[in-house]
């Protein structure tokens with residue numbers, strides 16, 4: 001009997017050890033980023049220049065008016081994010097804006113209100129004079145950092161805003177399913193969010209599909225998360241789709257296939273630029289890394305996207321980091 005107990009204990013210990021080892025290994029192994037084609041740099045004199053700064057941060061500039069999605073630069077480590085409180089880092093934000101070569105912005109537009117999209121946006125607004133644009137949840141992120149209401153603009157699904165020659169249309173979209181989220185429930189930030197706070201306090205709020213129009217080119221579509229509402233983009237046309245792919249590698253193939261059809265085929269896109277594939281616990285001043293396998297599998301996502309892009313004659317190109325490219 002005692003011997004049996006000892007074997008059971010040893011067996012359980014071995015299981016725990018195997019589990020811990022698996023988590024540790026998968027938290028450190030990542031898919032390679034090699035072998036994917038990149039967009040070419042913007043040609044001299046390009047009317048529209050776009051710069052990518054990791055996650056879903058994109059700077060759109062026509063030489064007269066610049067605006068950006070998200071403006072997320074703090075990138076606290078994933079271990080810190082999981083176990084401790086986080087807050088915007090003004091120095092990282094300043095450095096990020098400098099590396100994008102921008103000091104004035106018309107607007108900063110979080111694609112939804114999770115911390116990796118909305119946490120830094122109020123400070124970006126303060127440092128650049130931008131209007132913070134988004135759902136009530138996003139505005140509560142602004143209020144928590146003392147951004148006055150006059151510097152914020154709440155938008156509703158279907159609304160259109162103009163900044164210089166840019167027109168932004170805000171369409172309700174959906175977030176990629178998350179492991180611990182309740183299906184069909186969209187959590188919101190209902191009071192000013194004062195950092196430092198745990199990352200989960202930056203609740204989703206409205207997830208947007210943003211149609212970006214400019215007289216100098218075809219419409220573009222920014223999808224900051226790999227979710228979709230069936231038929232939600234009915235009637236939208238876009239030449240280029242910035243496709244948030246974070247978490248897609250853990251979704252079943254049937255989901256991914258419908259996601260492609262709803263996000264790319266439905267809008268008649270000619271080019272897809274995957275975004276939100278980088279490990280945002282790593283800094284921006286080194287080459288980006290893909291999420292570790294514990295969180296996502298970019299290799300799976302890209303295998304599917306590559307096949308469907310070839311089938312549907314859509315160009316699939318990774319964004320350049322910080323270097324301007326044309327849409």
Ligand SMILES: [Zn+2]
Nearest residue numbers: 112114175225
């Ligand atoms: Zn999110």
